[in-house]
Amino acid sequence: MTSMEPTGPRLLTVNAGRPEAVAYTDAPGGTTGIDKRPVDGPVRISDPGPKGTGGSGVAGDTVCDLRHHGGSDQAVYAFAREELDGWERELGRPLANGAFGENLTTRGVDVSGALIGERWRIGPDLVLEVTSGRIPCRTFAGHVDEPRWVKRFTRAAAPGAYLRVIEPGTVRAGDAIGIVHRPDHGVTVEREFLAATTRRDLLPGLLAAGEALHPESLRAAREYVAKYAADS
Numbered sequence: 001m002t003s004m005e006p007t008g009p010r011l012l013t014v015n016a017g018r019p020e021a022v023a024y025t026d027a028p029g030g031t032t033g034i035d036k037r038p039v040d041g042p043v044r045i046s047d048p049g050p051k052g053t054g055g056s057g058v059a060g061d062t063v064c065d066l067r068h069h070g071g072s073d074q075a076v077y078a079f080a081r082e083e084l085d086g087w088e089r090e091l092g093r094p095l096a097n098g099a100f101g102e103n104l105t106t107r108g109v110d111v112s113g114a115l116i117g118e119r120w121r122i123g124p125d126l127v128l129e130v131t132s133g134r135i136p137c138r139t140f141a142g143h144v145d146e147p148r149w150v151k152r153f154t155r156a157a158a159p160g161a162y163l164r165v166i167e168p169g170t171v172r173a174g175d176a177i178g179i180v181h182r183p184d185h186g187v188t189v190e191r192e193f194l195a196a197t198t199r200r201d202l203l204p205g206l207l208a209a210g211e212a213l214h215p216e217s218l219r220a221a222r223e224y225v226a227k228y229a230a231d232s
Contacts, residue, residue, distance in 0.1 A: 015098030024142020117212030125169025133193030
């Protein structure tokens with residue numbers, strides 16, 4: 001009898017990075033943990049604490065620049081294997097799981113189409129909540145080492161998703177991913193990303209996602225609405 005590949009949305013790998021000194025980051029100390037590699041065995045994921053003091057929610061993973069990365073609302077970064085496959089074709093080179101600095105490489109999940117506040121259960125215990133898309137930065141561009149990378153990644157508008165930890169748990173490659181809560185507001189990760197980057201006019205619509213939205217995006221939306229209300 002032949003074994004069959006698991007069907008349905010799956011966690012392909014859990015990826016973690018160690019500090020590495022590089023020339024392309026402006027992080028304190030000149031180090032980054034963006035070079036993430038698949039981890040063998042079960043991995044604990046929990047709330048790392050507030051931004052500025054809390055790093056990654058993934059045990060064994062390092063966040064070097066606490067000014068911009070890590071913390072409760074960016075505890076975990078997920079990216080779809082399907083999107084990596086698309087970039088492989090465009091760039092003409094292989095991209096391993098973790099190549100974009102993601103903690104979770106998924107299959108069968110529309111990560112950038114996920115709704116803000118959507119909750120995923122991975123494995124028996126872990127529950128995560130989608131908060132925002134990932135904004136490309138200098139360190140990401142240097143890591144990928146492709147011309148005009150920030151503009152190209154932004155134009156694609158498929159940024160992957162940051163998630164907060166609702167219920168901690170231990171996961172491993174192959175675990176099923178189930179959507180256990182899906183809001184009805186229609187604010188997707190892609191829409192939040194566009195509002196934060198190239199379509200500021202979309203900011204008011206983000207308010208429909210409420211407190212589930214990443215606090216920085218929520219603040220930007222409120223400030224935009226207040227500014228234009230005052231000008232009208």
